Amino acid sequence: MSITAKKIEIKGLVQGVGFRPFVYRLAVEHGLKGTVENNNRGVFIHVEGEPGQVEKFISSLPERIPQAASISTLHDFPAETEQFSDFSIKKSESLSDEITEVSPDIGVCKACLEDMKTQPHRINYPFINCTNCGPRFTIIKDLPYDRHQTTMAVFEMCDTCRKEYTDILDRRFHAQPIACNHCGPWYTLHENGKTDENLENILTRTAQLLESGKILAIKGLGGYHLACNPFAEKTVSELRLRKNREGKPFALMMKDLETAQEYLHISPEEEKLLTGWRKPIVLLKVKKPFAPSISIGLNTVGVMLPYMPFHYLLFERLKLPAVVLTSGNLSDEPIVIDNRTALEKLGGISEGVITYNRDIHNRTDDSVAFIANGKERVIRRSRSYAPSPVHLTFDAEGIFAAGAELVNCFCIGKGRQAIMSQHIGDLKNLETLEFYKESIRRHERLFRFQPTLAAMDMHPDYLSTNYVRQLDIPTVAIQHHHAHIASCMAENGVDTKVIGVSFDGTGYGTDGNIWGGEFMVCDFLDFERKAHFEYIPQPGGDAVTKHPWRMMTAYLVHYFGENVVAEYPELFKDTDPKELEIVLFMIKNKINAPLTSSAGRLFDAVSSLLGICRDTTYHAEAPMRLEAAATPDTEGSYPFEFTGDIISMKPAFEAMIDELTKGKRPGNIAARFHQAIVSVILETVTRISHETGIREVVLSGGTFQNRIILEQTEQRLVSEGFHVYSHSHIPSNDGGIALGQLAIAAKRREKRKM
Numbered sequence: 220m221s222i223t224a225k226k227i228e229i230k231g232l233v234q235g236v237g238f239r240p241f242v243y244r245l246a247v248e249h250g251l252k253g254t255v256e257n258n259n260r261g262v263f264i265h266v267e268g269e270p271g272q273v274e275k276f277i278s279s280l281p282e283r284i285p286q287a288a289s290i291s292t293l294h295d296f297p298a299e300t301e302q303f304s305d306f307s308i309k310k311s312e313s314l315s316d317e318i319t320e321v322s323p324d325i326g327v328c329k330a331c332l333e334d335m336k337t338q339p340h341r342i343n344y345p346f347i348n349c350t351n352c353g354p355r356f357t358i359i360k361d362l363p364y365d366r367h368q369t370t371m372a373v374f375e376m377c378d379t380c381r382k383e384y385t386d387i388l389d390r391r392f393h394a395q396p397i398a399c400n401h402c403g404p405w406y407t408l409h410e411n412g413k414t415d416e417n418l419e420n421i422l423t424r425t426a427q428l429l430e431s432g433k434i435l436a437i438k439g440l441g442g443y444h445l446a447c448n449p450f451a452e453k454t455v456s457e458l459r460l461r462k463n464r465e466g467k468p469f470a471l472m473m474k475d476l477e478t479a480q481e482y483l484h485i486s487p488e489e490e491k492l493l494t495g496w497r498k499p500i501v502l503l504k505v506k507k508p509f510a511p512s513i514s515i516g517l518n519t520v521g522v523m524l525p526y527m528p529f530h531y532l533l534f535e536r537l538k539l540p541a542v543v544l545t546s547g548n549l550s551d552e553p554i555v556i557d558n559r560t561a562l563e564k565l566g567g568i569s570e571g572v573i574t575y576n577r578d579i580h581n582r583t584d585d586s587v588a589f590i591a592n593g594k595e596r597v598i599r600r601s602r603s604y605a606p607s608p609v610h611l612t613f614d615a616e617g618i619f620a621a622g623a624e625l626v627n628c629f630c631i632g633k634g635r636q637a638i639m640s641q642h643i644g645d646l647k648n649l650e651t652l653e654f655y656k657e658s659i660r661r662h663e664r665l666f667r668f669q670p671t672l673a674a675m676d677m678h679p680d681y682l683s684t685n686y687v688r689q690l691d692i693p694t695v696a697i698q699h700h701h702a703h704i705a706s707c708m709a710e711n712g713v714d715t716k717v718i719g720v721s722f723d724g725t726g727y728g729t730d731g732n733i734w735g736g737e738f739m740v741c742d743f744l745d746f747e748r749k750a751h752f753e754y755i756p757q758p759g760g761d762a763v764t765k766h767p768w769r770m771m772t773a774y775l776v777h778y779f780g781e782n783v784v785a786e787y788p789e790l791f792k793d794t795d796p797k798e799l800e801i802v803l804f805m806i807k808n809k810i811n812a813p814l815t816s817s818a819g820r821l822f823d824a825v826s827s828l829l830g831i832c833r834d835t836t837y838h839a840e841a842p843m844r845l846e847a848a849a850t851p852d853t854e855g856s857y858p859f860e861f862t863g864d865i866i867s868m869k870p871a872f873e874a875m876i877d878e879l880t881k882g883k884r885p886g887n888i889a890a891r892f893h894q895a896i897v898s899v900i901l902e903t904v905t906r907i908s909h910e911t912g913i914r915e916v917v918l919s920g921g922t923f924q925n926r927i928i929l930e931q932t933e934q935r936l937v938s939e940g941f942h943v944y945s946h947s948h949i950p951s952n953d954g955g956i957a958l959g960q961l962a963i964a965a966k967r968r969e970k971r972k973m
């Protein structure tokens with residue numbers, strides 16, 4: 220019989236996702252011999268055998284890949300036959316290859332859900348997993364990824380599991396967290412000082428408690444959740460009280476896709492994101508309402524589908540179509556991961572705590588994403604995304620990037636890969652700062668990372684900057700908005716001069732003022748500020764973010780003088796006259812009123828002006844509610860003017876006040892304001908492009924989480940012929956900034972060496 224040989228080169232998301240065992244099984248199935256191996260460029264296969272089988276093997280590769288894998292390119296070439304005696308998996312030779320194999324956690328797969336109903340030793344087993352699914356990053360302590368280096372080490376495999384684990388033809392071959400009802404971890408319900416370890420009892424009782432309006436703490440994959448009935452207003456507002464979380468929206472888990480479709484508008488792209496293996500929280504437009512205090516003042520709600528076997532088992536018994544599943548923590552602390560803390564802290568604010576005895580090693584929150592212009596936009600990158608690397612076009616070995624302060628992630632460089640940490644949070648919280656330091660230590664160990672150069676924000680007081688200062692290695696201070704743009708460039712593999720549009724709430728500028736409405740021409744090495752919003756005093760400094768009316772006052776006084784208060788008393792009718800007096804004093808005398816060009820503060824001012832949000836209870840509430848209030852399909856926009864490179868919104872404010880006094884609806888004004896901002900971007904970018912000839916435009920910063928702004932800006936720039944780059948897997952908010960810091964530091968180092 221004649222045999223033929225082929226070499227196959229596959230690129231894409233093919234590492235750390237059970238790809239090689241999959242290739243092995245497929246090759247054996249087709250009676251083929253040869254090898255499969257990983258290296259930092261992808262997966263390489265050599266197969267030889269009967270020609271028809273080789274072709275069949277190649278064509279079924281893309282059709283049958285594991286759920287977490289995706290192929291971007293597959294090329295096959297004729298090869299010399301080498302007379303292999305079998306098919307085998309070649310072990311990774313270098314550490315940098317191993318590193319790419321630290322997989323993020325993967326939601327339980329379909330085959331496992333079926334096994335859960337049919338395999339005798341895994342009937343209703345709530346920790347069922349296989350090489351295609353289950354915990355990964357959350358349980359790994361060290362490399363190589365082997366069971367004894369994970370939090371599964373304490374569980375000894377039973378004979379049945381061991382047989383599957385060592386059988387290369389089994390779907391659980393080398394599935395490190397393999398377990399079953401006989402040998403694996405189990406759940407415990409703690410209620411009123413008593414414990415119950417019977418799963419059926421736990422599920423029935425959990426369903427009962429949730430249905431009757433009780434609040435429960437349930438251990439998830441990357442941390443604890445607090446759960447309750449999302450239709451019972453009393454319960455939801457009670458949860459807000461107990462958790463000390465006034466207004467920030469709660470996320471829900473829905474029973475399944477059909478149920479979700481009943482309550483929410485879901486586009487095909489949103490469906491794909493919702494049902495994909497990462498199972499993020501997806502921000503969706505509400506169709507049928509939940510309890511009012513689920514997402515106050517917003518028209519969207521964050522929804523995810525079940526991703527742990529326990530979730531599926533619970534919904535089988537639960538009469539509710541959805542549960543609130545919000546992070547198990549008190550206000551701004553990191554989510555609780557260990558059982559003792561859960562019993563201490565969450566036990567006090569819930570009617571029952573459901574634990575299990577497999578430890579979570581690496582804390583991960585649920586990730587959050589939305590769809591804009593058909594593209595996935597991650598705004599909190601954690602579970603099932605971290606620690607997947609970002610591939611760079613340059614070397615970043617040894618660079619540590621500290622990130623920002625408020626929604627911190629840090630980033631480390633390993634060769635041509637950037638590894639972004641999971642979402643850390645607000646470093647001003649002491650426990651979060653501890654989590655930051657601990658995660659840095661763990662990343663150093665896991666990825667064999669030794670920092671030799673550190674990148675940080677220019678802000679002199681950021682706690683992340685403080686951390687870097689005590690490292691005793693060379694540092695580079697990087698301007699905040701330059702880092703935003705560089706982050707988006709790195710994510711998109713752009714390495715040229717671009718026009719950067721960086722809109723956000725706050726960032727330290729090179730002139731000592733607060734920046735945030737910035738147009739720059741930049742590359743990785745440097746930037747030139749080309750245009751920005753006019754400076755406006757920010758009375759009370761950072762405190763204004765809690766009081767948008769202060770920013771409104773600052774804008775109005777700046778444009779129309781102090782008389783504005785007497786002229787439009789209705790704008791100040793809810794304001795405490797004493798507080799107003801203090802604010803006016805600060806503005807007039809330039810006391811504790813730093814100057815800002817922030818887009819976020821401009822949105823704050825308008826949100827207050829329209830009476831939508833005058834005081835806030837969480838970060839970015841005013842702009843989010845302004846966006847939600849904007850009436851779709853509203854015609855028109857507002858004028859603005861340039862004084863040199865300075866953009867003044869005075870004409871827009873005149874128009875908005877005029878419309879308000881004429882009784883025009885706030886929803887229409889909000890929509891026209893959004894359109895005005897889009898026009899500002901379009902016109903400013905066009906001016907800069909005329910001057911410089913640059914056609915590449917990069918959009919970054921927290922303001923681009925605003926779906927209206929992002930979608931319209933992209934569409935209009937593209938229709939004007941610009942090449943537009945925006946974020947997808949890396950947050951456009953400060954959670955993405957570390958990647959930009961890393962890229963800038965790497966390119967500056969490279970240039971120094973040349």
Ligand code: ZN
Pocket residue numbers: 327328329330331332347348349350351352353
């Ligand atoms: Zn599975």
Ligand code: ZN
Pocket residue numbers: 376377378379380381398399400401402403
């Ligand atoms: Zn077992």
Ligand code: FE
Pocket residue numbers: 699703723724725726920921952953
């Ligand atoms: Fe920012």
